[in-house]
Amino acid sequence: MPLHDRISLPYAHLNLRCNPFGSLSREEKNKLIVLRIELSPYIERLREPGFAVQFLREGARNKTTHLLAIQKHFPGAPYIRLYEGQPAPQFPQSPILFIDWFHALPRVERAGLLRRKASFAIVSHLSHEWEFRRAQLDYDLVKLPVYTVEQLTHQINRRINWAKRNPDIQVPTLSAGSIARLRSRFDDDTAIINYLYEVFEDLVEVGTVEI
Amino acid sequence: MSICDLSILFDKDSHCYLPGEPVAGKVVVKVHKDCKNVHLDLSREWRTHGKGNRTSGDKGSMSIPKLQNWRSGRTYEYAFKFKAPDGPPTYHGHYLNVDWYLTVTAKILWGVTRLLSGQRSHPNCETEFLLRPRKRPLTIKCHETTKDSTQLYVLAGAILILIGIAVLLFQIWLDRTRLIDLAWGLVPFVIGIIVLSLNLENALSQLQLGPVLVSVAPGKDEFTLQGMFTFQPRRSIVLERVSIILSIRESVTKGYESNAKTHTHVLFTKKMDDTTLGKLVSKQPFETSLLLAFPEILPPTFKEDDNQIIWRVKFEVVPRDWLSWRRDIVIQVHN
Numbered sequence: 001m002p003l004h005d006r007i008s009l010p011y012a013h014l015n016l017r018c019n020p021f022g023s024l025s026r027e028e029k030n031k032l033i034v035l036r037i038e039l040s041p042y043i044e045r046l047r048e049p050g051f052a053v054q055f056l057r058e059g060a061r062n063k064t065t066h067l068l069a070i071q072k073h074f075p076g077a078p079y080i081r082l083y084e085g086q087p088a089p090q091f092p093q094s095p096i097l098f099i100d101w102f103h104a105l106p107r108v109e110r111a112g113l114l115r116r117k118a119s120f121a122i123v124s125h126l127s128h129e130w131e132f133r134r135a136q137l138d139y140d141l142v143k144l145p146v147y148t149v150e151q152l153t154h155q156i157n158r159r160i161n162w163a164k165r166n167p168d169i170q171v172p173t174l175s176a177g178s179i180a181r182l183r184s185r186f187d188d189d190t191a192i193i194n195y196l197y198e199v200f201e202d203l204v205e206v207g208t209v210e211i
Numbered sequence: 212m213s214i215c216d217l218s219i220l221f222d223k224d225s226h227c228y229l230p231g232e233p234v235a236g237k238v239v240v241k242v243h244k245d246c247k248n249v250h251l252d253l254s255r256e257w258r259t260h261g262k263g264n265r266t267s268g269d270k271g272s273m274s275i276p277k278l279q280n281w282r283s284g285r286t287y288e289y290a291f292k293f294k295a296p297d298g299p300p301t302y303h304g305h306y307l308n309v310d311w312y313l314t315v316t317a318k319i320l321w322g323v324t325r326l327l328s329g330q331r332s333h334p335n336c337e338t339e340f341l342l343r344p345r346k347r348p349l350t351i352k353c354h355e356t357t358k359d360s361t362q363l364y365v366l367a368g369a370i371l372i373l374i375g376i377a378v379l380l381f382q383i384w385l386d387r388t389r390l391i392d393l394a395w396g397l398v399p400f401v402i403g404i405i406v407l408s409l410n411l412e413n414a415l416s417q418l419q420l421g422p423v424l425v426s427v428a429p430g431k432d433e434f435t436l437q438g439m440f441t442f443q444p445r446r447s448i449v450l451e452r453v454s455i456i457l458s459i460r461e462s463v464t465k466g467y468e469s470n471a472k473t474h475t476h477v478l479f480t481k482k483m484d485d486t487t488l489g490k491l492v493s494k495q496p497f498e499t500s501l502l503l504a505f506p507e508i509l510p511p512t513f514k515e516d517d518n519q520i521i522w523r524v525k526f527e528v529v530p531r532d533w534l535s536w537r538r539d540i541v542i543q544v545h546n
Contacts, residue, residue, distance in 0.1 A: 007227060007301050007303070007341045007343060008341070009226065009339055009341070010260075010303050010308055010310055010339070017339075018260045018261075018308070019260070019261060022260055022261045022262055023260070023261070023262060023263060023264055023265060023465050025265050060466065060470060083468070084468055084469075101468075125469065197262060201305060
């Protein structure tokens with residue numbers, strides 16, 4: 001059949017608008033990503049100057065999402081995203097700064113920034129522990145863990161429900177056993193999301209998906 | 212409860228339109244609370260979704276000109292009509308999907324209304340419409356006969372290697388053997404090796420074949436393309452075969468900078484060979500072409516930031532008892 005005669009609404013056969021395990025925009029991530037840890041201890045400490053919290057991990061563990069989840073509790077506090085190889089922006093004067101990709105800033109500029117009388121919430125691929133010590137900051141280095149089975153279930157269901165097309169019609173679901181098997185098979189949550197992307201691409205009808 | 216519920220109904224149940232065709236329908240508003248001075252804004256754009264980072268484009272806006280006053284409990288309908296855009300056509304692939312969206316937003320004058328409703332954002336509704344590809348043959352943007360710059364690259368690679376060696380020897384002679392000093396020589400040396408190794412086989416092959424010129428053009432029949440070879444062998448040779456291989460693939464990138472990862476999915480691949488060419492006489496110009504048919508269902512070229520559909524033609528000339536010559540060309544294919 002010619003291409004122009006084959007088009008239909010995307011994923012309509014599954015009552016979905018899109019593959020639930022595809023890429024998300026920043027706004028969608030902020031709404032959908034299940035937080036991996038409790039953030040309230042860090043929120044309280046950040047209210048006083050002289051504290052730094054760093055979310056540290058190579059690869060995708062939703063570090064930025066956690067950073068922005070904290071930022072919601074500080075309306076008006078600036079969030080600055082840095083880019084490697086690009087000149088650093090002017091950092092505004094603020095009692096708290098949210099800085100993404102902190103490692104992209106040259107070391108000398110990082111040192112100058114950390115000397116400010118402020119608190120810092122940072123995402124970076126490198127540990128800045130010695131820089132925090134040098135600036136005499138109290139600090140916490142937070143390595144975000146993989147999802148527990150419960151968190152993974154919540155995350156998977158949240159994504160599928162978000163992608164639902166008609167709220168009154170069923171969508172594919174994953175059994176609890178399947179989710180537990182995914183957790184034990186894959187060490188990395190990104191690998192689970194990538195695997196489920198392929199599973200959902202191959203689905204031909206609504207039902208319970210068994211892995 | 213929200214101030215109102217919005218929905219979009221198209222004149223066609225299929226939501227499917229050709230480029231340039233009128234897209235008509237209505238916005239239906241079920242009002243739950245009185246509100247005044249409402250401005251209805253309609254916008255359309257295409258967006259990618261799937262594995263790669265999201266991209267979007269061709270955002271167009273229309274609005275219902277008059278400000279509206281709505282009474283609770285009533286239903287209002289507003290007709291709309293616009294010309295379906297030229298493209299890109301709707302596409303649903305494996306890693307990449309391209310869809311068109313129509314969004315209606317009720318921009319309500321806040322103040323008392325907002326205070327009473329507790330609503331923080333403007334009510335809106337979004338739905339897809341499908342843009343068919345044009346019912347006309349795919350057109351291939353002809354590449355001019357492309358000269359092979361292999362020999363230039365080989366020369367550049369050799370020069371870089373020589374420069375690298377010269378700088379290394381100079382640094383050693385000056386007794387500067389720290390890595391940072393040697394790097395001045397190592398870097399051009401390594402780059403030269405890479406450039407040379409990528410181009411050496413073609414360069415050596417052309418010692419017999421001479422410079423090989425290739426090009427792609429639409430075939431005489433619909434959904435065919437023609438790959439053409441032109442060269443003048445420097446020596447008499449026997450050709451085992453010439454081949455063209457058409458491959459069409461999705462290529463999407465997820466993540467940014469050091470987190471970026473590219474995913475590729477092959478949509479179609481097909482090879483055509485000619486194994487009957489036999490002996491070629493030295494210094495006699497030689498031309499041949501191969502015709503390759505492809506299915507009508509294939510999508511056209513798409514190229515936006517991190518999401519692409521790439522049409523690529525690979526040419527091969529395989530002489531007997533000598534090194535092969537190979538070249539890749541990316542072609543643009545559109546409705």
